Amino acid sequence: MKSVLTGDDSAVPYMEVPLSIPNICGNEWEYVRECLDTNWVSYVGSYVDKFEDIVGDYVGAKYAAATMSGTAALHTALLVAEVEPDDEVLVSALSFIAPANAIRYVGAYPVFIDSEDDYWQMDPKKVVDFLETKCRWSRGALYNKSSGRRIKAILPVHILGHPVDMSPILDIAKKYELVVIEDAAESLGAKYKGEHVGHLGDIGCFSFNGNKVITCGGGGMIVTDNEVWAHKAKHLTTQAKVDSLEYIHDDIGYNYRMTNIQAAIGVAQMEELDNFIKRKRQIAVAYTEGLSNLSDFVLMSESDSAFSTYWLYTIVLKQSKSKPNSRDLISLLQDRGIQSRPLWYPLHLQETYQDCEYYGIDCAHRLHALAVQLPSSSGITDQEIEHVVSSLQMLCGE
Numbered sequence: 001m002k003s004v005l006t007g008d009d010s011a012v013p014y015m016e017v018p019l020s021i022p023n024i025c026g027n028e029w030e031y032v033r034e035c036l037d038t039n040w041v042s043y044v045g046s047y048v049d050k051f052e053d054i055v056g057d058y059v060g061a062k063y064a065a066a067t068m069s070g071t072a073a074l075h076t077a078l079l080v081a082e083v084e085p086d087d088e089v090l091v092s093a094l095s096f097i098a099p100a101n102a103i104r105y106v107g108a109y110p111v112f113i114d115s116e117d118d119y120w121q122m123d124p125k126k127v128v129d130f131l132e133t134k135c136r137w138s139r140g141a142l143y144n145k146s147s148g149r150r151i152k153a154i155l156p157v158h159i160l161g162h163p164v165d166m167s168p169i170l171d172i173a174k175k176y177e178l179v180v181i182e183d184a185a186e187s188l189g190a191k192y193k194g195e196h197v198g199h200l201g202d203i204g205c206f207s208f209n210g211n212k213v214i215t216c217g218g219g220g221m222i223v224t225d226n227e228v229w230a231h232k233a234k235h236l237t238t239q240a241k242v243d244s245l246e247y248i249h250d251d252i253g254y255n256y257r258m259t260n261i262q263a264a265i266g267v268a269q270m271e272e273l274d275n276f277i278k279r280k281r282q283i284a285v286a287y288t289e290g291l292s293n294l295s296d297f298v299l300m301s302e303s304d305s306a307f308s309t310y311w312l313y314t315i316v317l318k319q320s321k322s323k324p325n326s327r328d329l330i331s332l333l334q335d336r337g338i339q340s341r342p343l344w345y346p347l348h349l350q351e352t353y354q355d356c357e358y359y360g361i362d363c364a365h366r367l368h369a370l371a372v373q374l375p376s377s378s379g380i381t382d383q384e385i386e387h388v389v390s391s392l393q394m395l396c397g398e
């Protein structure tokens with residue numbers, strides 16, 4: 001540990017505390033070595049099958065299909081759910097951009113829905129409101145009254161390790177025969193009313209990107225109870241190949257498969273998942289206790305129906321006039337070796353999506369301006385957490 005001088009000339013400990021990095025601490029080397037030693041390095045192999053079984057069983061889904069990324073999983077899920085060009089899909093406005101892009105990959109259009117105030121997830125009241133007041137049921141489908149397009153699906157994104165309040169969304173989806181595709185990329189292991197996210201709707205997607213709760217280096221997974229969809233997902237991600245000897249393909253497929261090496265890392269990481277989640281929840285308790293006296297912040301919490309994995313612990317400044325403001329705070333933390341980050345730029349404001357419809361947006365703007373995500377790697381030490389807490393106390397205390 002080295003020291004840097006602060007403005008007031010007192011030495012403060014300097015550490016590099018990253019936001020969220022992989023935690024490689026189990027059987028990863030052993031399983032990867034086995035792939036290399038046996039030459040099973042590419043798109044087929046026992047680890048791919050094993051990883052699919054383990055993740056499927058973990059979330060309680062009948063079928064799972066591994067993909068090269070979470071984004072590929074989302075694209076494939078939209079294809080198998082038969083979301084078609086010119087359909088519309090309701091999606092969270094405050095999210096990483098991948099689900100909106102996946103909606104465009106199939107030629108459909110996103111309709112961006114606001115977040116709710118308490119847990120910052122897609123607001124189910126606004127979903128229901130939009131469908132009940134802005135849409136019309138006609139000829140066996142639901143249509144957006146203003147665009148005339150068919151509403152085909154709802155794509156809630158469980159952000160930051162906390163589930164969306166799904167019951168109202170599942171109810172309205174049933175009423176209007178909409179497909180529910182969950183983006184659970186950030187929330188593997190989180191539960192809603194005792195059920196795993198990703199297995200609450202019709203089809204769910206996970207990511208194993210390097211900053212997620214577990215990683216394969218990169219990778220994704222589709223889970224569903226729908227046998228036809230599961231087979232179709234496997235088929236489309238495998239170049240829609242029907243005869244590998246003669247190279248016969250019956251559809252426009254994709255090379256979206258996961259490699260055996262990625263899956264080997266994934267299997268080892270799944271062995272650690274429950275420990276990682278336990279640690280994430282301890283980190284959340286430590287931050288909540290350490291920061292509870294700071295009146296400037298709203299701290300992250302967990303709804304009564306949720307089991308959160310606290311993927312990234314997030315605090316929200318109470319006012320835009322707070323000093324320091326969120327962006328100043330991020331840079332002051334950086335000066336002390338602490339990496340923090342705002343939430344995503346809301347999707348309806350992104351250049352590509354400025355012409356798309358959005359509904360009820362208010363909370364998402366506020367969260368974008370005022371939220372700060374804190375270091376939350378499962379490998380973070382108690383001392384590093386203490387450094388973050390004492391830095392925030394110094395920067396924002398009375």
Ligand SMILES: *Cc1c(COP(=O)(O)O)cnc(C)c1O
Pocket residue numbers: 068069070071072095096098099157183185186206207208209218219220
């Ligand atoms: C990470 C993430 C994705 C994309 O996953 P990749 O594996 O990086 O393609 C999708 N949606 C959300 C909400 C994410 O956080």
